[in-house]
Amino acid sequence: MPECTEPISSPCGGRFKRAEIWKLALLAGFVIQLFLILFVTAIGLQQLRMTTENLKTVVDVHMRKQNLTKTMVLTARERTLIMFMLTKIDDPFERDQLLLRFREKGSEFVAARLQLLELPLSARERHLIDLHKERIAFAQPIQEEVIELISADFTQDGVDLALRQAIPAQNSVMVLLSRLDEEVHRVAIAASERAYEAHRVARFWMYFLSGIALLVGLVVAAAVLFYSARFSRERERLVTKDTLTGLPNRMLLRDRLEQALARARRRGTLVGVMFIDLDRFKRVNDTLGHASGDELICEVGQRLRAIARDEDTVARLGGDEFVVVANDARGVGQILHIVEKVRAALAAPYRVGERELFCCSSIGISVFPNDGADCSSLLKNADTAMYHAKGSGRDRFQLYDAGMNAMAEERLQLETDLHYALERGEFVLHYQPQIDLTSGRVCAVEALVRWNHPQKGVLAPASFLEMLEETGQILDVGRALLLAACQQTAQWHAAGFKDLDVAVNLSGKEFWHGSLISSISEALKLSGLPAQFLQIELTESIFMKDIDNAVARIQALKALGVAVAVDDFGTGYSSLAHLKRFPVNVLKIDRYFINELPTASVNEALVASILALSDGLHLDAVAEGVENIEQLARLRQLGCRIVQGYLVSKPVAAEQLTALLRRDWHEVLGGAVA
Known part of the structure; x- marks a missing residue:
């Protein structure tokens, strides 16, 4: 199969450059041919004009000169x-x-001679005419004298x-005329x-031209034919x-x-369609950067081609999605064997840069x-199964079953409803x-x-977040809900x-968006809620994406007067060194540590450590997921002040919350908060 030998950042750059060179070469060929045609035409017209002038000179001038x-x-x-005849005739009339x-x-x-002198003459011709003129000047007086003698009846003289x-003398004139005629x-x-x-x-x-x-x-025609054929092949390759x-x-x-399905129908075999999506490719x-992403995609394509059989098809649909078609399988086990090879090949480490x-x-x-009798159904069902595999925890495969389509259609409908x-x-x-165990009041x-949802009722975040x-x-929804929370709290204050x-x-997308600070400032301004009564909760994983920038953003939030809490503390990626850098106000102890608090000494030790850490860093601590009196009592003993x-x-x-705000939780919870 063709490999990714071209630059990763511009896979088609070489081909496009060669195409441009071909276009320029063909254009140059056509221009040269056009100029040659124009040049040949100009030369032909010029030579035709010269030939016409020469022929005109030959026919007109030279023929007239000869006639003259x-x-x-x-x-x-x-x-x-006549002069000779005059010497022989005696009759005066004749x-x-x-x-x-x-x-x-x-x-x-004389007339012929004058006309000849008006025509273009060569030096030789003009010289002969001058000599002829001299001879005539010599012969003409003699001729006149002869005529006079004869006219006077002195015939013999x-x-x-x-x-x-x-x-x-006339013969000498004739000699010169003969020489002139020859010339x-x-x-x-x-x-x-x-x-x-x-x-x-x-x-x-x-x-010649x-x-x-x-x-x-x-040559241009041959190049056009060659390039057209090559372009057709290239276009076909680009299309397919x-x-x-x-x-x-x-x-x-x-x-x-389609060919594989037709062959499977004839032979009674199976065809497996594997829809592959790379986890966390984004x-x-x-x-x-995209250059590294392209390099990774190329490596994945090469690995898939290497493990596939000759009769199988490996295709890329776009992005990080690939499809492998296993042809002529004798059983599902054979298809699953190929799937395991694919998983193993793709799970091996990659070297990118x-x-x-x-x-x-x-x-x-x-x-x-x-799972389907035609191409569209098989691809659609494999895609559906892939989404179930991804939703089940990633790095796994999933065979399609009919119930998945109903779930996929329900999710699609839910996405449509979510849009509006x-x-x-x-x-x-x-x-x-959140209850302050010291005062017995709701502090937050x-x-x-x-x-x-109009049909499904109230849905928890897990189903749509x-x-x-x-x-x-999430950005638009987050802004609207932030404003609503601030306005509602301002009403409670009133x-x-x-x-x-x-x-x-x-969410992480909200935290890293450029409008974070302006959105919070606007919500506080529109609601009238003082900034110190707003607390922003962030998970540890959000911080770890870019620690330096995260610290800068938290400091910007603190500059507004807003408090910052670390949600689900203890289950994420934070280390004590990182926590020291984050200027946060509150640590929320994850419910995982609270769940078995009365019975698990390890959990009790971890909660005690987090509470001690909070106290040492002068942070508030909130215990989440408190569900019974025993957990509450133990937290009270460990020094936890706020529970939820x-x-x-x-x-x-x-x-409904207004009634809870008025309660004295010392009375409601009894001795656990005393």
Whole structure:
């Protein structure tokens, strides 16, 4: 099974970090691919523009240059031919026609030459045109002279001049025109080659960058597919596995349990469902922190997996709750054997950081088909059995039986009713008097909460106080009852019982809550009760959670003027050294020591020691649980001044207590208080 190899304080941190890296890598891949596509597009458009311009230059400029040079060559040739024909024709009319054509061709030549000069020319082309211009400047006067001679009927002289000078000069012009034509053709071929080369380069880069973009796209696509598959596996694992321990979670547990039940139906075997809850795990979390709690949970998961068979299922439901499913059991004894192995494995010491811890478990067991035919019923019944095991003292297991559901439903209903009890005014206080054996009067009363349930009647704290603690309602209920006790005592003071104290019990959650001092101050202020008549009762276990802070809080209470009593003294964790540090006022001797006081010398010695300790520390001592005259008489002999118990009175409502306050207890109890 997967082990908890990742940091305990952040079990999923490594996976989340890798997921973020993958996301960033994929995003970078997509961005690179997008930029490549944009780059390829830009390069392609740029090269296309250059190619278009080159082609335009080749087609437009160079082709025009070639056409113009061709025109110049052709017109020059025709002028040479016309000049030659003029030497052979005698008819004046034809001669005039030829002269007209000669001059038209001259105009065409000049027009072509001027247009050529307007086009972009290479240095070589411009040089040839300049030479051509010089040759024309030399040949043109000769040609004009020939024309004039022929026009004046000096035909023979004109012919001689044409053959001797004009035609050779025109031939030299033709040579330069031919060279110019060749150069223009060469430049056009070079421009065409450059355009083709630019097109080839552009095509290469487009193919190359497109290939890179395609490759990056394939890499990104492959990464997406890989990561998607991995993410799907991870998501499936997260959906079906506990992230801290790697064990199956509730969803996968139900699936495997359904398979186990189907297999058990075919084979006629049993399936055991063990619901496991770690005892006092919350104390580890609260004391050492959640990191240590996570480490402990991981160790528990590993131990359960180590002792389970291959065919069994170990799952974590959350918090400190685990489930073990024992498949294909031949009898209940085989399931119980696995339960004992689980208890033994979990009871062994744990090493968490630098500390050694002990953590036992409560286990509830349901068995298919006896305790349920489906997954939900078996899990529910195993959970119910676990709560019974925990309620029976912890560190034990409990097989399910049908009566547990009725009890669980009753508790659930009681929890629901409890939620509305405060706002409905169903919580009331009963008061139990404490008798001063010296004066024979009631010197104090202890305020004890009762729940006046609409259907069940008056309920003692044992049936609901733990639920108030679990739900956190104890804070609101405690504040309301503290105020009620102070107001009632103030009323008794107004009725003439001015020296009456009231003792109010506080739970650990109330004592350690930040609003403790302000709540007591507010109750005293609203009720008008002087602080010295309020006594706060605390058990020894509350002090021991954090001795230094407990001392500070008690001192804060004393600063208000409130007295502090240690309830059930002698049965808790206090040592004389701790007691010396606590600035308390009263020690209440637990009823356990009073119970067999007349007959047990050990109890008598312990009570005598506590009374001597109280006297030495200048503390008052109150004996609880006094139920008969013999106990009262012996306490009187030992020097106990204040007693409380059923011998005097059970806790009663405020209106009943008024009569007890008026009594002379010397007369009621006779010689025991004399």
